[in-house]
Amino acid sequence: MINFVLLISRQGKVRLTKWYSPYSQKERTKVLRELSGVILTRGPKLCNFVEWRGYKVVYRRYASLYFCMCIDPEDNELEVLEIIHHFVEILDRYFGSVCELDLIFNFHKAYYVLDEILIAGELQESSKKTVARLIASQDSLVETAKEQASSISNMIAQATK
Amino acid sequence: MAALVDTLLQRSLDDLIKSLRSQPTLESSIISRSISEIRREIRSTNPLTKSTALQKLSYLSSLHFLDISWSSFHSLELLPSPSFTFKRLAYLSASLSFHPSSDLLLLATNQLRKDLSPSSPSPVISLALDFLSLTASPDLARDLTPEIHSLLSSPNPSIRTKATATALRIFTRYPDSVRVAFKRLVDNIDSSAAIGVFCELSASDPKPYLPLAPDFYRLLVGSKNNWILIKVLKIFARLAPLEPRLARRIVDPVCEHLRRSNAKSLVLECARTVALSLADYDEAVRLVVEKVGEFLASEDDANLRYLGLHVLSMLGPRHSWAVEMNKELVIKSLCDPDANIRREALLLIMEMLFESNVVDISILLVSFASKSMPNPEFCNDILEAVLSACGRNVYELVMDFDWYVGLLGQMSRNPHCAKGDEIERQLVDIGLRVKDVRPELVCIARDLLIDPTLLGNSSIHRILSAAAWVSGEYAEFSRNPLELLEALLQPRTNLLPTSVSAVYIQAVFKVLTFCFCSYFERLESGHMLSSLGNPIAGTGCQEESDASTVVFGKGDNAAVGNLNNTGAIGCKPDSLSGSVNLDEQFTHASVLRMLNLIETAMVPLSNWGVVEIQDRALSVLCLIHMLQRFQVWNRDEEGLRKDGRVSEFANLMAGVFNQELGPVSANSQKRVSVPDGLILKENLADLTAVIGEEVNVSVSASTSFFHRKHHNGETGEETKILTESTSLLSEHRKRHELYYLPAGKDEAQSNDYPPANDPQLPVSQCGASEDLVELDDQPLLSRHRKPTKPRPVVVKLDDVDVRENSAPESTVDLKDDLLSGAVCDVLLGNEDNKPTKTQKKSAKSQRRKKDRPTYVEPASASQLRESGNLVHVELGSSSSKISRHGHSKEKQSSSQGIEDNEDGSQKNLTNSQHHYRKHKHRQDRDALPNLLPQTPVIQDFLL
Secondary structure, three states, X not given: OEEEEEEEEOOOOEXXXXXXXXXXXXXXXXXXXXXXXXXXXXXXXXXXEEEEOOEEEEEEEEOOEEEEEEEOOOOOHHHHHHHHHHHHHHHHHXXXXXXXXXXXXXXXXXXXXXXXXXXXXXXXXXXXXXXXXXXXXXXXXXXXXXXXXXXXXXXXXXXXX | OHHHHHHHHOOOHHHXXXXXXXXXXXXXXXXXXXXXXXXXXXXXXXXXXXXXXXXXXXXXXXXXXXXXXXXXXXXXXXXXXXXXXXXXXXXXXXXXXXXXXXXXXXXHHHHHHHHHOOOOOXXXXXXXXHHHHHHOOHHHHHHHHHHHHHHOOOOOHHHHHHHXXXXXXXXXXXXXXXXXXXXXXXXXXXXXXXXXXXXXXXXXXXXXHHHHHHHHHHHHHHOOOHHHHHHHHHHXXXXXXXXXXXXXXXXXXXXXXXXXXXXXXXXXXXXXXXXXXXXXXXXXXXXXXXXXXXXXXXXXXXHHHHHHHHHHHHHOOOOHHHHHHOHXXXXXXXXXXXXXXXXXXXXXXXXXXXXXXXHHHHHHHHHHHHOOOOOHHXXXXXXXXXXXXXXXXXXXXXXXXXXXXHHHHHHHOOOOOOOHHHHHHHHHHHHHHOHHHHHHHHHHHHHHHHOHHHHHOHHHHHHHHHHHHHHHHOHHHOOOHHHHHHHHHOHHHHHOOHHHHHHHHHHHHHHHHHHHHHHHHHHHHHHHHHHOXXXXXXXXXXXXXXXXXXXXXXXXXXXXXXXXXXXXXXXXXHHOOOOOOHHHHOOHHHHHHHHHHHHHXXXXXXXXXXXXXHHHHHHHHHHHHHHHXXXXXXXOHHHHHHOHHHHHHHHHHHHHHOOOOOOOOOOHHHHOXXXXXXXXXXXXXXXXXXXXXXXXXXXXXXXXXXXXHHHXXXXXXXXXXXXXXXXXXXXXXXXXXXXXXXXXXXXXXXXXXXOOOOOOOOOOOOOOOOOOOOOOOOOOOOOOOOOOOOOOOOOOOHHHHHHHHOOOOOOOOHHHHHHHHHHHHHHHOOOOOOHHHHHHHHHHHHHHHHHOOOOOOOHHHHHHHHHHHHHHHHHOOOOHHHHHHHHHHHHHHHHHHHHHHXXXXXXXXOHHHHHHHHHHHHHHHHHHHXXXXXXXXXXXXXX
């Protein structure tokens, strides 16, 4: 099971965190500090696995971002690498060649995408198309809701409440 | 109107992000300003204002790691919003701010129930499921079990998947929910989410899932989805050790995957499964070793090299040949640029350490560590691994201690060595435990002490301290005590920290005592010989010593000169060590010279700023002055011999250190029984006054320097009033008898309590204490080489054994217990436990089955049902358990039929799934003719 997902930039800035196991805020900060110290200092062409506090952290660097997932010791590292790649590909497809800025300004969308890929620390959908379709349907719901909200009658109703 | 203004003037998320990015230096002030804004906005009744505030907060929490648990109530407020936009934002911020232990979660129960109802739009359901999977608390799990149960059979596959994954959380938080919802989970067994859930569940206790083995087997053989296959393999790796027949059954499919698959992740999983639970099947193991060899040899993929080593270390304990085959690659990995791979290789090598190869491998590793290591950290990892492997369980691997002590010496010379503490501990420990190795140990210690370059390396000062202690304590084994003294007194010793210097001075004291005691002993015996009427021997001895006097007379000045100058004495060990014979060393002149040497070195130390050193130096000086007061020194040996006082004094001093030191067991204190008549007070406050003078008494858990410190303290006091030394000692002993460890056998018998550390103690006297002569009761495993020379006795204490033998009790988590109990009940239909519930449920499932449309069953389903029924018929009479299982099988196969039926409606199914299904159909058709031979296969699992 994946215990948490981290996206860290090369400068050590956090871009996304998702905790599937309960960690207190204090622990989370500590985890981040420790792991970014370990992972960001590793050179290229080394293996993508780090042992950490009895767990394994699988990470992979895409451009300036490190995608890290912490898994249980008996989990399959290569599978998790594939999950990371899967996630990145879907992000890429969704944002259209994704870059770090996309994930900053649309951080919530990154969460929605992740929620369609992983749930409770497990992969839920291995098809990129299905994920894309699910997110698209959610987005269209949002659009219709927005249209409703921004209609003039609605604004008047709000204002006169 | 105010609300509208608020909304219009509110800073959007983009504004916040832009301002944070444009002024990175002002980050904290911008954050605190916007937080105060948000606190105001979030209370707004306008959902737009509120949601924007929550969104900004989510941003700050997620990217700037702010604690936003205070906002959880506000996200709850927004949850019921009819607008999907707001709902989604509310769920996002709730998932960031809530924790399974939050009290406010209960307030969300109703809203979640509403959102989870099948009539809600599917995006809303999936939001609620995502949230529930993250934050399920026991209460929430209990209250929402029915919703999850109904969603498990939702027509929407993505909802079903999410519900399945969420069910895992519900089960673990609230095990009773298993009784309600587990059957539906079994119905979904073909989906990757359900397999993931079974994989997680079986991790804590695999036993209850054995009845599902036929389904897993079907997936193992039929599935083309690598994600599913990996999980199924994991489950089998846990199930196979429970049921040997299962292992036999899965070997072939696993090997098939190993051979065929191109996906490295699947190959890796197969290899792990074989290593974990199919290690008895040679063909599979050979295949794995072949694959691992490929992994290890992949130059450009560090991941594969790392994982190859990992698998190899899983195989290692059973199949050492596997490691042997890949030996070169493993050794090569020690030089890998990746520290993780190096460490893995080291671990692997250390696991392969046996009595037969410990010498070769340790030598290899230590020399590897000392030469060419650009990486001090890893070099120390190697040293640590060797030290801990050899020191494990009181040096059980070490047969030849002379070699091992030499190895410790070699490690100390490694320029990067930072394991001084451990080497120090082992040197002293071996000295205490292994009598036979002491001569060699003293020799190694001498080599270390004599090398002036080592004194410059602060990380090995602790080792030097151990060396000094060893050579002081076992001075009788020293080949050349005078040389040893010179080494201990060399000028560069001023580089040592005071604690080590103190040990050095104490060692000087011991060596000095030993030297003149043996000198007098020799004089006495020479005297006896001559008085026995053997004048030839007497004169011969005299001549001999005269001759060496001349030799030493020459060396004398040179050595003292050296001391006063630069003091590279270690480089010229030949300045004194002409002879090896002890007798020849202790001549009148050489002892005199020794006294001078020590005096010269000690005088400056007696004014040292640190009391530890000053104290000891004064003790030594005191002894020397005492000796010099015997005027006979200045005359000749004959006069000395006649002086009764001298020999008496020598005897007294010899008595000071002749007590043998042994290792101290960590719980020796416990075994001291309270003597009769001693009343132990609960409150020991009034003892502080007594303790004030009792600084020496310390209870140490380690074996290292406990005794020595004790002695140091004693002798420090003693030598000031030297002539009464032993009487004082005995007086002290009388006063604080309780704190002393017995000196010898006689005392041990006279004391009321059993001594803690007496190696000669018979077992009968103290039941728990055992002296293990390792060799006697050691089963000679096939890997054990016949020792060329007998292993020396290693003194072991009971606590070590106790610690080794008492394996930690496996404490099963109560929750897990409940969970697997519930799963057992459901799968095996244990009627006794929950009669009412299960009956109700079975009635329900009957009803459910009736509701289902009729359909044409695919071949595999009917086949399965048949096999299930077969078992039912065969074993049904013996137990109701199986009958219930057969029932569940039937139901499961029918659900599969439904899925197949629905295939048409699920146009969104992915290509891969399509392939999978098509393939399954094809397989089913293929499987049809083999029906008969295959049925016993599945029956095999069903015990």
